[in-house]
Amino acid sequence: MAEPKIKLDEVLHVAELARLQLSDDEARQMQAQLDSILGYLAELDELDVSDVEPTFHSIPMDAPLRRDVPVPCSDRSEILAEAPESEAGGFAVPLVLEVDS
Amino acid sequence: MAGYEPVIGLEVHAQMRSRTKLFCGCPTDYGAPPNEHTCPVCLGLPGALPVPNEKAIELAVRAGLALGCQVAPHSRFARKNYFYPDLAKGYQISQFELPLNEKGHLDIEVEGEAKRIGITRIHVEEDAAKNLHGIGSGAVTLVDFNRAGTPLIEIVSEPDLRGADEAEAYLKKLRDILMFIGVNDGNLEEGSFRCDANVSIRPAGQTELGTRAELKNINSFRFVKKAIEHEIARQEGVLQGGGEVVQETRTWLEAQNKTVSMRGKEEAHDYRYFPDPDLPPLAFDAKRIEALRQALPELPEAKRARWQKDLGLTEYDAGVLSAHPEVAKYFEAAAEALAKRADKMKASEAGKKVGNFIQSEVLRHVSTDGLSATFPVGPSAVAGLLAVVEDGTINGKIAKKVFATMVDTGKSARAIIDEGGFAQVTDKGAIEDEVRRVLEANPSQVQQYKGGKTGVLGFFVGQVMKATQGAANPKMVNETLKRLLDAP
Numbered sequence: 161m162a163e164p165k166i167k168l169d170e171v172l173h174v175a176e177l178a179r180l181q182l183s184d185d186e187a188r189q190m191q192a193q194l195d196s197i198l199g200y201l202a203e204l205d206e207l208d209v210s211d212v213e214p215t216f217h218s219i220p221m222d223a224p225l226r227r228d229v230p231v232p233c234s235d236r237s238e239i240l241a242e243a244p245e246s247e248a249g250g251f252a253v254p255l256v257l258e259v260d261s
Numbered sequence: 262m263a264g265y266e267p268v269i270g271l272e273v274h275a276q277m278r279s280r281t282k283l284f285c286g287c288p289t290d291y292g293a294p295p296n297e298h299t300c301p302v303c304l305g306l307p308g309a310l311p312v313p314n315e316k317a318i319e320l321a322v323r324a325g326l327a328l329g330c331q332v333a334p335h336s337r338f339a340r341k342n343y344f345y346p347d348l349a350k351g352y353q354i355s356q357f358e359l360p361l362n363e364k365g366h367l368d369i370e371v372e373g374e375a376k377r378i379g380i381t382r383i384h385v386e387e388d389a390a391k392n393l394h395g396i397g398s399g400a401v402t403l404v405d406f407n408r409a410g411t412p413l414i415e416i417v418s419e420p421d422l423r424g425a426d427e428a429e430a431y432l433k434k435l436r437d438i439l440m441f442i443g444v445n446d447g448n449l450e451e452g453s454f455r456c457d458a459n460v461s462i463r464p465a466g467q468t469e470l471g472t473r474a475e476l477k478n479i480n481s482f483r484f485v486k487k488a489i490e491h492e493i494a495r496q497e498g499v500l501q502g503g504g505e506v507v508q509e510t511r512t513w514l515e516a517q518n519k520t521v522s523m524r525g526k527e528e529a530h531d532y533r534y535f536p537d538p539d540l541p542p543l544a545f546d547a548k549r550i551e552a553l554r555q556a557l558p559e560l561p562e563a564k565r566a567r568w569q570k571d572l573g574l575t576e577y578d579a580g581v582l583s584a585h586p587e588v589a590k591y592f593e594a595a596a597e598a599l600a601k602r603a604d605k606m607k608a609s610e611a612g613k614k615v616g617n618f619i620q621s622e623v624l625r626h627v628s629t630d631g632l633s634a635t636f637p638v639g640p641s642a643v644a645g646l647l648a649v650v651e652d653g654t655i656n657g658k659i660a661k662k663v664f665a666t667m668v669d670t671g672k673s674a675r676a677i678i679d680e681g682g683f684a685q686v687t688d689k690g691a692i693e694d695e696v697r698r699v700l701e702a703n704p705s706q707v708q709q710y711k712g713g714k715t716g717v718l719g720f721f722v723g724q725v726m727k728a729t730q731g732a733a734n735p736k737m738v739n740e741t742l743k744r745l746l747d748a749p
């Protein structure tokens with residue numbers, strides 16, 4: 161088997177960033193799948209694109225801009241009702257410690 | 262002891278003063294109850310489409326132009342990915358490749374020496390929400406999305422700063438400029454002007470950079486200096502002890518007077534930026550950039566130089582009167598109004614008089630809050646008061662009393678003088694009577710004067726002014742005294 165395009169520890173790093181917990185089997189399965197995807201995309205490397213402008217966006221247009229005028233906001237009670245937990249007008253999440261000391 | 266050279270680069274996040282958020286129409290007002298200023302866009306709900314705020318983008322260009330940047334004809338937004346409760350979407354919309362502004366600079370002065378600090382880039386991004394701790398039951402963190410989506414510029418300097426003093430000078434000047442061009446309210450305490458510092462040290466003479474620590478949470482100018490000085494000392498201690506500086510994020514704890522490591526943040530530095538598919542590129546043609554350049558307000562440094570040249574101010578006066586954009590506007594309006602009212606008064610004379618009066622009488626009644634300021638009376642009222650001093654109706658001492666009444670009642674100087682008998686005594690006969698009385702009451706001083714000690718003239722003037730409760734025209738008192746004393 162050729163050298164895989166993505167190493168197992170890279171798979172685990174990306175999983176960690178995405179907050180995914182993968183078993184050893186799952187990690188190896190992901191590695192194989194990602195390897196084939198990357199191999200497929202690598203075919204693009206064979207093209208000479210040195211004269212092609214990079215594509216900024218799939219639709220060739222400039223960003224439309226919005227005037228700086230306030231509009232009504234959402235109803236807070238409706239918004240908070242969608243959250244698993246809320247308290248004192250805020251979305252309640254597990255306690256975050258900002259500093260280790 | 263080996264000599265080390267500190268190398269510092271600063272990243273400043275400044276909130277821009279637009280009325281609405283960067284990608285939605287929610288207001289940016291500070292102080293609303295939690296989550297009242299939110300909508301599907303700034304809450305990151307699926308399917309919501311961000312649309313950039315034209316005013317915010319223009320303010321960012323204005324900042325770029327004021328700091329000598331090149332404005333990109335095309336720039337683009339990117340997603341910066343990380344997980345944190347203050348970021349509902351799981352990414353922050355920022356700029357990575359092709360930022361709006363690049364390659365600027367800021368000239369600072371430390372101990373009389375000028376130095377140019379490079380600005381790598383100024384890009385546009387949205388602010389995160391605010392995490393509130395220890396509120397309610399205390400067992401949870403509460404997230405308030407009112408601040409989420411507030412437009413920010415991040416101003417990234419080159420690692421050109423060589424000490425805490427230079428860092429402080431850079432930040433003060435940057436804040437000053439952003440306030441004068443109306444981009445930011447300069448409020449460090451409320452977090453609308455925030456600074457992170459990248460600090461490393463290297464043996465003097467070495468060109469290669471040392472490993473840097475990123476300092477966060479520096480929210481006052483005093484902290485900036487202390488935090489950077491402490492961090493430099495800490496790194497020196499580590500190197501001298503034979504250790505190695507670790508690349509990490511540290512936060513300044515003011516209460517404990519030290520920086521501490523924020524462990525476990527390293528992995529989170531892998532942001533996997535990619536172009537935001539929701540946002541097409543931002544276009545700025547040369548004509549529009551030029552129009553914004555023409556509309557750029559006068560920068561504080563240019564203003565101070567002009568005041569010294571044309572409005573008769575010293576460097577010190579110019580500094581005091583330009584400490585806040587609204588004070589600067591007030592001074593200019595009052596000086597212009599006085600020059601117009603008073604006959605044949607030169608702009609420099611009017612500027613000097615107004616400048617002195619504002620500093621000695623007005624400023625102590627002025628309070629500022631962000632970019633706004635409250636004044637006791639309008640600038641034209643001050644000009645009106647100084648105009649009646651100029652035409653001799655009252656003297657400078659009475660003017661202070663009249664001003665106090667203006668502050669209390671809101672009436673004009675002229676109305677107060679007409680009502681209150683503050684008008685100056687210019688009656689030649691009355692002044693001469695008073696002068697004669699003072700001379701008769703002080704024969705020994707008269708002898709001193711006649712014996713050549715002309716310095717006692719000031720004593721006589723003081724006595725006459727006292728007797729008339731400051732109402733006599735000082736110039737006439739002087740002339741009358743000299744005439745009577747010098748008479749054979």
Ligand SMILES: [Zn+2]
Pocket residue numbers: 282285286287298299300301302303304410
């Ligand atoms: Zn919104």
